Amino acid sequence: MSALFDAIFKGLLPAAKTAVQEALDAGQSPQEIINDNMVPAMEAIGKEFAEGRVFVPNLLLSARAMKGALEILKPLMQAENTTTAGTVVIGTVKGDLHDIGKNLVASMLEGRGFKVINLGADVSKERFIEAARDNDADIICLSALLTTTMGYMKEIVDAVRESGIKVRIMVGGAPLNAEFARSIGADGYSSNANDAVDLAKSLVA
Amino acid sequence: MKEVEFTIAPEELSRQSVWFAMGYRGSTPEQRICDMAEEVIDALLPAAVVKYMYRLVPASKISPTAITLGGTVFNPGGIIGSYLDGMTDACIFIGTAGREFDAKLKEINSEGDIVTDFIADSIGTVLAELAVDRLERDLRPGLNLSMPYSPGYCGWDIREQQSFFPLFPPEPCGVTLTASSLMQPEKSVSGFFAMGEKLIRQPYHCEICKNSKCYKRRKG
DSSP states (O other): OOHHHHHHHHTOHHHHHHHHHHHHHTTOOHHHHIIIIIHHHHHHHHHHHHTTSSOHHHHHHHHHHHHHHHHHHHHHHHHHTOOOSEEEEEEEBTTOOOOHHHHHHHHHHHHTTEEEEEOOSSBOHHHHHHHHHHTTOSEEEEEOOOHHHHTHHHHHHHHHHHHTOOOEEEEEOTTOOHHHHHHTTOSEEOSSHHHHHHHHHHHHO | OEEEEEOOOGGGSOHHHHHHHTTOSSOOOOHHHHHHHHHHHHHHGGGOOEEEEEEEEEEEEOSSSOEEETTEEEOOOHHHHTTOTTOOEEEEEEEESOHHHHHHHHHHHHTTOHHHHHHHHHHHHHHHHHHHHHHHHHOOOSSEEEEEEOTTSTTOOGGGHHHHGGGSOSSGGGOEEOTTOOEESSSEEEEEEEEESSOOOOOOOGGGOSOTTOTTOOOO
């Protein structure tokens, strides 16, 4: 187990930054560092969470450490034309201001190698479509925590399909379930941040 | 109609309630997470002026799923309805962690640290619930009192907030309602305690609810 894997798995931000710099100094490429250490660490903590051995704050600490390490690598990645797992546009739908869960999903997706465009909360269908088009997104992630706003998800799905852009749509949020996701024509539903990443991976595979 | 406000010192805040809101059920987070939470509590609590407003109104159960509160008909559904046999009165309430707290929460959110943001959000949930706890402690109805029930929970359609809020003066405790029935400030709570001489207070039976993601969910 590398120091970087360990730092991200344990959610130690300063240690993760130090370890990623040391890996660069040792001649590893950003892509190697991400693929060989960082993504496996996030997968490992995600597995721990899925099996009930750690809690949401542990996931968040790991995601924060991952993000801090990625900040160091990002300028180098742009120069190196590094590949990502895919591009995701994510947001909480119009009328809804809850964003804690959505931000957790965004962080976990970044941690597993996705490029994430986080549009925030109270996002209209037009903004989702514009962002997906501008960023050549692979996936749009929709979040809602209210029964009164989850209905707007169907409007977004319909608008995206009508726009003609080729993008998969996944949905999540406390009042939703897989049946609802199917009924509005979404490509997938996940009940937590960890599963959301696995779903995103499967949608771009 | 009565309005109450209070502040709470960091040492008065139940840490078990904070851990519960953070997802720990009967356990304590590891020390570094506790330490982070203590920092957030110290930063947030001076900004919090918790408020609640309540009214005692006539109430009745008119069908297995429907009730009246202060003359207005609501449909909280069968889960809540099953707890309301014998209801003759109700204490309807709105509580909030307050606008000042909400502003502080947004400030923390804008700093982009997702761990701190999550802890702060959990503390806000506890403060809003604390308003309900204080109200319950203050109530001396002379009648049996139910658990509190809120639009948006236990199968009660959140859109009924639109009928619930008019039972209070405009912007009770500074709380407003969006078109999507979301309360602002975000850390606010609304609902009612059923009261009645023959009413039997029953614990929440989360095992019969379909919302497995409810933050209030008990094990079972």
